Amino acid sequence: MENESASHAPNGSRRDFLKQSSLLTALALTPTAVIKAAENDEEIASVFEKVPLKFEVNGVKHSLSIEPRVTLLDLLREQMKLTGTKKGCDHGQCGACTVHIDGRRVNSCLTLAVMQEGxxxxxxxxxxxxxxxxxxxxxxxxxxxxxxxxxxxxxxxSAVACVREGHASSPEQVREYMSGNICRCGAYPNIVDAIMEVKNGGNKI
Amino acid sequence: MGKEYLFIDEKEGLDRVDGKMKVTGKAKYAAEHHPAGLVYAILVNSAATKGRIKSIDTKKAERAAGVIKVITHANAPKVPGYENAPRTGGNPEKGPTLGQPLRIFHDDTIYFNNQPIAMVIADTLERAMHAATLVKAEFDTETFSTNLAANAAKGVPPSNAGRALYKRGDADAYKNAEVQVEQNYVLAREVHNPMELHSLVAIWDGDDKVKVYEKTQGVKSSQRAIMDAFKLPEANVQVIAEYVGGGFGAALRTWPHTIAAVLGAKAVKRPVKLMLTREQMFTLVGYRPMTVQKIGLGATKDGKLTGITHEAVAETSMYEEFTEGTVNMSKFLYECPNVNTVYKILPLDISTPTWMRGPGEATGAWALESAMDEMAYALNMDPIEFRLKNYAERDPERNLPFSSKFLKECYQKGAEQIGWFKRNRQPRSMQEDGWLVGYGMSTGTFGAGRGRASVRGTLSADGTMTIQSAVSDSGPGTATAMTEIAANRMGLPPQKIIFELGDSSMPPGPTQGGSTTTSTLGSAVVDVSEAIKKKMFELVAKEGRGFASAKYEDLSFSRGEISQANGRGAKIAYTELLRKNNLPSIEITLNSQGGNERDRYSMYSFSVHFVIVRVHPTTGVVRVHRAVGVSDAGKIVSRKTAESQAIGGVVGGIGMALMEDAVIDHRFGRYVNSNLADYHVPVHADVPKIEALFIDKPDPHTNPMGSKGLGEIALIGFAAAVANAVYHATGKRIRELPITPDKLTG
Structure with missing residues (x-):
């Protein structure tokens, strides 16, 4: 997830280059943020390393400026303070960070926030x-x-998506399609019961 | 007591009182607090396993964007509590010392691979993560040893042998028995891996006051550890743990990373958040130590045990001596005239292990209950019949009666439920759908203790009762169980009970561990409820009006009203009583603890695990097809949460039996599977329907509820039941956990 280009650039980094060249451009364009950031030249780079992101979270439209390396999970938890989405491994191995993107379940730790444009x-x-x-x-x-x-x-x-996908026709199928979500306390049998009840309730969810 | 549950369906039990917070994502765990000015810390770990840090270059990291400070042993501010403590590090030639927790960033010594050597603090998480990769260290390395299995013979007695070195009758009497079993059993290293990564947010107020949101099973013990480290008075350290995302023992003690983050926050004068990575969870917060055991059993031909020998060697670190009750149950579980146990530890260049659910007893039960099954087959007896033949009616270790023991009922109930006696006892005799089928069972036991707890109970004039205690709940459902107990005792609906926890400034409660929370804290809740009822009685007695001549015993406290138990005469609502007396509330804080019952009785919970496994004859894959657990945990005070606790123990047991194995590459001293893809834990597809049954009979001596602990016995013994079922299915006895396919196809 880290931007490694800086360390690959010979003699001085892309960051240094940005600092110098952007200072000139920035002064020409005079966006206030850049002028202000110029007081600390490290911050100049960061202004230019941010990209705009427009997307919708829980029905609310957001227009943000973020670093491209920020994962959706960390954006939600650390910047938007939506801490209901959990970090359990940061490697897409445990499912604690599952969210829906356009209705599909996704491990938010494995997707960059900038990919969620629109x-x-x-x-x-x-x-x-x-x-x-x-x-x-x-x-x-x-x-x-x-x-x-x-x-x-x-x-x-994950459970909501599992039912919507049509993968909850039996407890066996639920167990298979929920296996990307680890529960260390071991509530699995009760989770399967909950999902089957919702599925058998027949309501659109 | 059951009938007093006026408002709670005892069969169903109360829904978890914090359920809504948890299913809506509103429950805030340690790392989910964002005080103003928050900055982020990331730990940098040692690539060396043993030796010294020769040099550490932090310049690049310090120059990276957003970095506020990089702390290493070279520049770390002093942790006052580290200074006058004894030098860490056991001398292998002399045996390990009791030591102390790793003094993080204290000096240049490396005790284990992945030991923290630096901490980067930056203004954003991403910047801290990046800068952490820029810290470079060089080491003077030394030869190390991380291999218990190859060095078990070098085990040494712990400096405090305690109950571990034990002899009743003759040592090694099994060697003279008519029928003998002598085998070694190996338990792989297991890592707790709670889903929540260990985390904290540390917020200083000036130089001498700190508030810490911490993942801990004991807010008071964490507070104490921070007080000791920074030499601060109790009033100046507040630890908050309102929600804890699992612990299983890993959050029982305060680990070095907590001290590091608190230290870092002080150094940068800003609140600091530190969340460990999953990889760091393998080396920084303990694990169940790999343990090699020998069991020797001797019996007469008709199945009477004549000798039990149980020896164990467990790994520990070079700087701390970790011991647990691995051999304990062998002393009292069966009636046997000759028993001896030996427990040793082997210090290695690894981090310190700690208690993991069921702790040593789960390790010991795996060996003892496997050997009991081997002996039953050697005797051509049914394993249950063999156990009943050696059933201990009294505790043979202490020669005391048990406070209660319904283990026979557990055997019977479980056997009926799973159809034990309908199976064909011959190994490899049963098949279904192309799979080999096997039945196995085992016994578990764990001490049923009651500790000390303080609570504050406040009955308000609005009719609500608030109870507070400085405990935390890593998942069992403490607040729910306490609400049920208080509702029952106070004669209030559970909706009127508010149980608050997770703050060290509340009256001191116990650490959540060792299956004692319900017993300890529940007793205090009973005591405070009774004290408030007595206070109300004083008020009504003073008031007269039909209560003037009433005795306390004649009154009923039910549905929020005081009335004559015979149903006649006056009635008054609690709310009215307080209003009439111009009391906004009745508040009582008290301390609660047991008496001398522990000197008169042996107190244990018991469990029996039954499983049916299916083993694929070609691939060696083992699937747990059905599991029935029967627990003698006294009176069940909270049905729903108790069932989940029992189910959770079985799921943990499936991992222990079939999957969990934290593997160190001994050439490098480094874990090769320190993540949740390579360290296998049970997932949905591995877990069948689990039947959790309870005897549900009160223990007359443990505590006022008649309850006994459940969390440990839910897991203790389960792995042996699986191993025994695998033997029944295949005819192969696996004596090394986990039972992976390679061991069955080889």
């Missing part, structure tokens, strides 16, 4: 309808589909 992201915070819980959230409570609760947002986001 897309609709739903996190656990956007699943309930105001105070009314989503049926999957209710079923998780009823069947006690968690203990510590840390994998739970990822499990629920």
């Amino acid at each position: 897309k609709k992201v739903t996190t656990i915070e956007g699943l309930a309808n105001g105070d009314k819980l989503h049926p999957m959230q209710e079923a998780f409570i009823k069947h006690d589909g968690f203990q510590c609760g840390y994998c739970t947002p990822g499990q629920i986001m």
